[in-house]
């Protein structure tokens with residue numbers, strides 16, 4: 001059933017069915033596979049797209065140095081922050097990767113409504129402070145005792161995100177409409193957010209909650225909220241533990257810390273031009289790919305997407321394999337309880353599965369140390385697929401895991 005759905009949805013939307021059709025026949029033993037050429041050598045993660053022109057490559061390198069730059073107080077770091085460089089957290093597999101590094105969010109429910117507790121410095125914690133400045137000592141924030149909800153979020157990898165940045169908004173609406181039509185029990189939701197950089201309402205696709213629509217805006221948000229660096233586009237410094245009076249402390253660098261938004265554009269360039277993870281399919285992984293589609297994993301973890309028309313050849317109608325629909329799904333008890341940028345407490349973005357072989361802790365809070373645990377934790381709209389996984393015979397479960405580890 002699911003494989004049929006997938007083929008239909010894939011064809012209807014993108015007329016790209018190659019990968020899916022090579023997955024074999026549902027309900028029949030797979031036909032003997034013709035010998036396949038060896039997989040191409042694994043492109044090193046953390047390197048630029050091979051399709052960049054010279055000017056784009058220069059922009060990638062300029063962005064890379066901003067991404068690596070270690071900031072100090074004079075350069076605007078803090079007064080509270082989580083770390084002093086983008087590269088401090090985005091490390092695994094190559095520069096721009098994810099890591100098991102977690103950040104903390106908190107909140108509470110008041111009269112049935114989520115309260116982000118900004119007066120206590122919520123919802124995101126900045127764990128470090130810049131220390132003593134004059135008579136003030138800036139310390140890291142802690143979860144206030146009034147908070148009833150505490151959630152951890154794992155650092156996600158940035159490889160290939162330029163393709164995701166260049167998916168037209170209409171495609172996400174089409175995917176959501178299609179899911180609603182053919183399989184409402186798993187249907188995801190588009191999260192329309194205000195994109196600070198363009199000043200437009202756009203489809204959110206980045207972050208565990210689809211909370212940002214573009215890499216530009218995510219860069220500004222991360223500069224501000226992970227590092228405490230303000231820019232003209234993101235000028236409002238975080239009040240340490242909610243105490244805004246502390247921002248008047250003498251000796252803090254002038255606001256905004258950056259005189260212009262150039263760093264945000266450089267950071268967005270670096271991320272956009274980062275090469276995607278390269279899957280390594282082979283004869284052993286083909287069976288797992290079929291099971292993935294058959295038991296409904298591919299209904300949310302869409303294997304194939306395509307960028308829209310673009311003046312840059314690197315992004316012009318490029319077919320890529322993120323294994324995500326980048327929509328919000330109601331994940332029941334797996335949700336992190338945080339309401340953010342239009343995403344509900346139980347709603348989470350379908351985690352892209354490309355590059356999974358580089359990931360060591362799974363799910364938004366890194367709670368799972370192996371893939372079967374990550375799968376069986378799916379609740380809400382993901383529960384039925386997780387149950388079908390648990391119902392598989394051991395060799396088939398192993399085949400699915402083998403496939404996931406080839407991504």
Ligand code: HEC
Pocket residue numbers: 082083084085086087088089090101102103153154155156157158205206207208209215218219222223226227267271
């Ligand atoms: C303290 C660690 C830390 C630092 C420093 C950090 N990040 Fe992140 N990054 C994270 C975490 C955690 C997430 C997931 C956040 C979420 O979705 O709530 C994330 C997510 C992202 C995403 C979304 C990726 C996706 O899968 O959609 C982007 C883009 C990003 N970071 C860029 C940056 C940039 C640019 C910088 C530097 C300005 C930066 N990050 C600094 C930890 C960090």
Ligand code: HEC
Pocket residue numbers: 186295296297298299300301329331334335336348349350351352353359361362363364365371374375378381382385386389404
């Ligand atoms: C209803 C949509 C949906 C279905 C169906 C679904 N998933 Fe997921 N999947 C998600 C979402 C949403 C997340 C992120 C959940 C979180 O961490 O809060 C996720 C996360 C994951 C992760 C963790 C990835 C990471 O980087 O941490 C893996 C692995 C995974 N899914 C595999 C599967 C497999 C295998 C199946 C089929 C048995 C499946 N999923 C079915 C939506 C779905």
